[in-house]
Amino acid sequence: MLLERKELGCLALLWSVLMAGNAFSQQVPVRPPSDSSSAAADHSGTNYMQAAQSGQTLGTLLQSVTGPQSSEVTTHIVSPTSDKANKSPSARAAFLLEQISPASVSVGDLQSYTNYRVVRPNVASSQYHTGGPTGTSPARIRSAYKVPDNGGRGVIAIVDAFHYPNALADLNHFSSQFGLPQVTACLSSNPFAGPPPCIKIEAASAAIDCGWNGEAALDLEWAHSIAPSANLLYVEATSSRNADLYAAVARARDEVMALHGQLSMSWGTPAESTAMSVYRSTFSDGVVYFAATGDTGGQLGFPADFSNVIAVGGTELNWASDGTLAGETGWPFSGGGVSRVEKPAPSYQQGIVTDSAGRNTPDISAVSDAQPAVAVFISTPVTQCSDHPAPDQYTPGWTQLVGTSLATPLLAAMVNVADHKRTSSAAELNAVYANRNDPTRIRDIVAMDGSAGGNVTQVGYDNVSGVGAPASMEFDADPH
Numbered sequence: 001m002l003l004e005r006k007e008l009g010c011l012a013l014l015w016s017v018l019m020a021g022n023a024f025s026q027q028v029p030v031r032p033p034s035d036s037s038s039a040a041a042d043h044s045g046t047n048y049m050q051a052a053q054s055g056q057t058l059g060t061l062l063q064s065v066t067g068p069q070s071s072e073v074t075t076h077i078v079s080p081t082s083d084k085a086n087k088s089p090s091a092r093a094a095f096l097l098e099q100i101s102p103a104s105v106s107v108g109d110l111q112s113y114t115n116y117r118v119v120r121p122n123v124a125s126s127q128y129h130t131g132g133p134t135g136t137s138p139a140r141i142r143s144a145y146k147v148p149d150n151g152g153r154g155v156i157a158i159v160d161a162f163h164y165p166n167a168l169a170d171l172n173h174f175s176s177q178f179g180l181p182q183v184t185a186c187l188s189s190n191p192f193a194g195p196p197p198c199i200k201i202e203a204a205s206a207a208i209d210c211g212w213n214g215e216a217a218l219d220l221e222w223a224h225s226i227a228p229s230a231n232l233l234y235v236e237a238t239s240s241r242n243a244d245l246y247a248a249v250a251r252a253r254d255e256v257m258a259l260h261g262q263l264s265m266s267w268g269t270p271a272e273s274t275a276m277s278v279y280r281s282t283f284s285d286g287v288v289y290f291a292a293t294g295d296t297g298g299q300l301g302f303p304a305d306f307s308n309v310i311a312v313g314g315t316e317l318n319w320a321s322d323g324t325l326a327g328e329t330g331w332p333f334s335g336g337g338v339s340r341v342e343k344p345a346p347s348y349q350q351g352i353v354t355d356s357a358g359r360n361t362p363d364i365s366a367v368s369d370a371q372p373a374v375a376v377f378i379s380t381p382v383t384q385c386s387d388h389p390a391p392d393q394y395t396p397g398w399t400q401l402v403g404t405s406l407a408t409p410l411l412a413a414m415v416n417v418a419d420h421k422r423t424s425s426a427a428e429l430n431a432v433y434a435n436r437n438d439p440t441r442i443r444d445i446v447a448m449d450g451s452a453g454g455n456v457t458q459v460g461y462d463n464v465s466g467v468g469a470p471a472s473m474e475f476d477a478d479p480h
Helices: 010-020 058-066 089-100 138-144 167-177 210-226 242-259 274-282 404-418 425-434
Strands: 002-004 023-030 049-057 075-078 116-121 155-161 198-202 231-237 262-265 288-292 310-319 325-330 364-369 374-378 397-403
Touching: 116 210, 116 397, 138 210, 138 310, 138 325, 155 210, 155 242, 155 404, 167 198, 167 210, 167 374, 198 242, 210 231, 210 374, 210 397, 210 404, 231 242, 242 262, 242 274, 262 404, 288 404, 288 425, 310 404, 310 425, 364 404, 397 404
Parallel strands: 023 075, 049 116, 155 231, 155 262, 198 231, 262 288, 288 310, 310 364
Antiparallel strands: 002 075, 023 049, 023 116, 049 397, 075 116, 310 325, 364 397, 374 397
16 A cells, blocks of 8 residues: 555644754655555554655755645655555455454454554665664653653563564664663563563464564564663464454463553554454453554544553654754544444543543554654564565564554553553543643643544544643653
8 A cells, every 4th residue: 555645744744844954854654564465364453654764855845745746755655464454445345344243254353453654765675774773763752751761660561463583682683772771581480570671572383474573573662762671571462363362462461460560552453343342351450551543543443442441542743953842743644533332431531522422542642653753673584474575565674663553652661661550541541631631741732734534633632642642751640
């Protein structure tokens, strides 16, 4: 699937250009290889997108965005093999019918999909950047949300699908580049008792999937970027079928429950079905759960729709010429809306959302597109991947990703750093919603270019950004 960068929002892009000066590296997100009509029938998808740069002068960029020769935009959006957007129209229509009325397929066989994009320049694939990182750094993202450099405690769980053989090596390569602590393998017995940061990997006997490896790299590297002193638990599902993914969530839940941990899920089933209620009990109290709302504006899906899960939407960060944050706006791809299945709106939304007939998503948001997109390192050789990605969908080495799959581990890590040791998503959500009118705690997102599938930002709660984005590490503190 190819989309022009122009669809991401001309006004937001022009704002970034004017703030950046006479040169600008245009960012265009594309789907990773985990989204494709060629993917196996049992694939779920992630929620991230991948970015690549194309350096342009201001004049060239303004012409490509506003001038009559808009066909000369020099970057494009590619969908990965793990995401539903890369299915043919007929296959996608059939898939959505299965989600809405799953008589033709069991609920365990329903699919979750990725929601990330790969941003590529319009050049030969052999010219794609494979050198050092060029995306936004962890330090800049931490500064945008006033996150301390060495925060974190306990454990953050990451759940993804398929096997990622280079998870620890890639995480440490990324950490070396950005001055983050090296991560060791946790002890085999009492794994989280030793000095942090360590990672426990529960590997699956499963195929290697480049799209899902990209998802896991994004999740692990950026959770570690925000909470470098926290331990990590990485649980691989044997496939992207919902039955396998939710089984992996249950394993992760049981391991981090005693440690008051957080659990991040950057994937989702992109249509609502009453049959999905069979998995509601997976999200029992004892853990704070985070799920991406997805990268299709106005779209609903699970597990973000569950009332006991924090639904994470996406924003865009824009920078001033001195590198400081110039503004944060709604992201045109951020998923969200009012559920027709989860009824009525939960107690923490009553009197706050416009339509309380159903559960509203998202709850809160964080950056999905940092302008430029964040740097990620993935080393899986394409020859090992069962999803057979095209070069524009996946190239090993340094890349740039955007999507609610970025926002989700970021929020999980921020809650970890804030360290309130809450034992349920509901308790965390009560605090977040109570802080929505305090600008020192929650940044209300009121601006965006266009809409996200018909949803628009506004003063107060909206179905693009929820209550807004963290303004500081007091965003989820107990209310005054």
